[in-house]
Amino acid sequence: NTRPADTTGPTATITLADSALTVGETTTVTINFNEPVTNFDANDIVLTNANGTLSTLTPNANRTVWTAIFTPTANVND
Template sequence: TTTVTFHFSESVTGFASDDIVLTDANGTLGALNSTDGGRTWSAVFTPTPNVNDSSNTISVNLAGVTNAAGRAGVGHSRSANYSVDTRDTSAPTATITLADTALTAGETTTVSIRFNEPVTGFDASDVVLTDANGTLGALTPNAERTLWTATFTPT
């Protein structure tokens, strides 16, 4: 999130969230606050998730804003362009460990696959055993879905 500040040339009344145009904003604004009698206003901006856009703006419809003399503003005022990139571009990584690394005939061991973040859709088809000389039993995740274990049986 970030704070958006609206600065008027003089104190205004009637400024409300429905005067703010967020059509090209890729986000939402929280409650408006002024601490200086209505000349400067601020609100917390929360960007829309999973967006990558460098041409965002926030506008104010000045017709809903009046000065001390009761005159309404005219037209719109628009912010400079800003970018929003809320995509999750980090891919999960995994570390694979075996409880026993020197197996003999008839032994099995537990294989642990620990991910750096929770994962979904992980199953036996994702495990490559080409050079493993063995088979892997059913994968079982922990509650957080960050640690998956299975029994490895050597050939």
């Protein structure tokens, strides 16, 4: 038995539990993939203009939903 190779990468939808944070708050980031993803970690996410940091990503059992905590940089007004 053979099957064609999967030549397309996964797609993702990213949501924040709260998009209007105040000083000292954090929010849960949820990344939903359309297929299982392995070897995914915070280094795979570019946060250049995010004004904050992301905790370790944690997958669900199927590795299709990954969550982390976003912590804004102190004293950022954006």
